[in-house]
Amino acid sequence: MHCRLAIPLLLSIWCSLYAASPCRADAEKLQIDAGFPGGNIVVDKLDGDNVHLHQDLRDTAGDWFYWYFRVRGAQGRTLTFHFTKGNPLGVRGPAVSLDEGKTWKWLGAPAVRGSSFHFAFPADAREVRFCVAFPYQERNLKDFLARFEKNLHLKVETLCKTAKGREVELLRLGRLDGQAKQRVALTCRHHSCEMMASYVLEGLIEAVLADTDDGKWLREHVEFFIVPLVDKDGVEDGDQGKNRKPYDHNRDYAGDSIYASVKAIRERLPQWADGKLRFAMDMHCPANRGNGHETIYFVGGPNEAIWKEVGKFSKLLETTQQGSLVYSSKNNLPFGQGWNTQATYGNRKAFSRWAAELPGVRFASTLEVAYANADGKVVTDESARTLGRDLVRALRKYLAEE
Numbered sequence: 001m002h003c004r005l006a007i008p009l010l011l012s013i014w015c016s017l018y019a020a021s022p023c024r025a026d027a028e029k030l031q032i033d034a035g036f037p038g039g040n041i042v043v044d045k046l047d048g049d050n051v052h053l054h055q056d057l058r059d060t061a062g063d064w065f066y067w068y069f070r071v072r073g074a075q076g077r078t079l080t081f082h083f084t085k086g087n088p089l090g091v092r093g094p095a096v097s098l099d100e101g102k103t104w105k106w107l108g109a110p111a112v113r114g115s116s117f118h119f120a121f122p123a124d125a126r127e128v129r130f131c132v133a134f135p136y137q138e139r140n141l142k143d144f145l146a147r148f149e150k151n152l153h154l155k156v157e158t159l160c161k162t163a164k165g166r167e168v169e170l171l172r173l174g175r176l177d178g179q180a181k182q183r184v185a186l187t188c189r190h191h192s193c194e195m196m197a198s199y200v201l202e203g204l205i206e207a208v209l210a211d212t213d214d215g216k217w218l219r220e221h222v223e224f225f226i227v228p229l230v231d232k233d234g235v236e237d238g239d240q241g242k243n244r245k246p247y248d249h250n251r252d253y254a255g256d257s258i259y260a261s262v263k264a265i266r267e268r269l270p271q272w273a274d275g276k277l278r279f280a281m282d283m284h285c286p287a288n289r290g291n292g293h294e295t296i297y298f299v300g301g302p303n304e305a306i307w308k309e310v311g312k313f314s315k316l317l318e319t320t321q322q323g324s325l326v327y328s329s330k331n332n333l334p335f336g337q338g339w340n341t342q343a344t345y346g347n348r349k350a351f352s353r354w355a356a357e358l359p360g361v362r363f364a365s366t367l368e369v370a371y372a373n374a375d376g377k378v379v380t381d382e383s384a385r386t387l388g389r390d391l392v393r394a395l396r397k398y399l400a401e402e
């Protein structure tokens with residue numbers, strides 16, 4: 001006991017006698033790591049106040065931009081982080097969290113120079129996390145669902161277990177006595193890195209459970225089948241997920257599925273739908289910057305009747321929206337345009353195209369939600385939730401037409 005106390009005591013006396021700052025740096029070593037759910041980084045080298053690092057692509061075909069790391073022991077220092085493999089920074093710079101990933105803010109473009117950004121660590125910040133956007137892990141989902149534990153209109157079930165033994169959640173929402181005449185399927189994180197879509201889904205679920213006319217109507221007439229984290233292993237392991245080899249979860253809807261969650265969706269959803277599925281939406285985020293990616297839009301499939309319905313729903317969303325993110329139907333991407341061609345899918349099939357073939361479906365599409373900038377509006381957890389609420393407003397109108 002005496003010994004353990006004596007060393008820090010001597011050290012602190014030495015510190016007060018000599019320069020304070022080298023001591024402080026020695027006291028807590030700079031540590032950069034990704035050893036937590038969703039973490040992803042490779043540190044190339046530390047060079048004074050410069051950190052060289054890059055995103056871990058793992059089994060990704062080609063390049064992608066997901067990364068998420070924490071820094072400890074940098075109190076009071078200003079560090080510059082240099083990405084060494086391409087530029088994975090979005091248009092509002094990195095997202096930063098001072099509370100171990102609980103809350104996030106965009107650091108902003110002024111902190112960015114090319115593929116580098118700098119950050120002045122507050123004197124008391126023992127741990128700071130940085131990410132390409134606002135992470136959404138299993139923990140976030142569990143915290144969110146805990147708020148509705150006693151709600152009779154939301155049931156948490158298990159869809160399946162992943163290859164790594166994790167449970168994939170299946171949420172049933174709305175009218176749960178089997179009598180709902182209209183059914184809605186929602187999926188999210190077929191591409192594990194596309195985290196901002198998860199906040200839209202939270203807003204949507206909240207709105208269905210809210211004490212509003214729309215909420216009440218939907219809880220009386222509609223049952224939802226929701227898989228919030230389709231690539232659960234990718235989300236928790238911090239994979240890119242997008243363009244995973246040999247193909248990713250959203251290309252696994254043809255032939256025999258290789259991913260347990262996709263296989264389970266293909267088995268259970270049609271059975272549950274029982275011919276009453278009217279609306280199927282798969283929620284994604286596009287690339288994190290650039291033309292056509294800084295917006296919110298629906299992606300079309302080859303079925304023209306379905307695309308017409310997507311147009312109809314788009315107009316309803318456009319005319320009823322109240323949230324801080326503004327959706328515009330002119331940004332929708334029809335099949336055959338931009339990246340949305342047969343060549344993108346090859347002989348594979350995405351969820352939305354598979355769902356479009358289920359009996360009775362009117363609307364089947366992919367929603368793309370920009371990571372950081374949606375036509376000039378800031379995408380955050382909060383603003384993304386407002387889009388979820390807007391989707392519910394439009395959905396009620398759309399389904400009530402029937």
Ligand SMILES: [Zn+2]
Nearest residue numbers: 191194284285
């Ligand atoms: Zn995607």
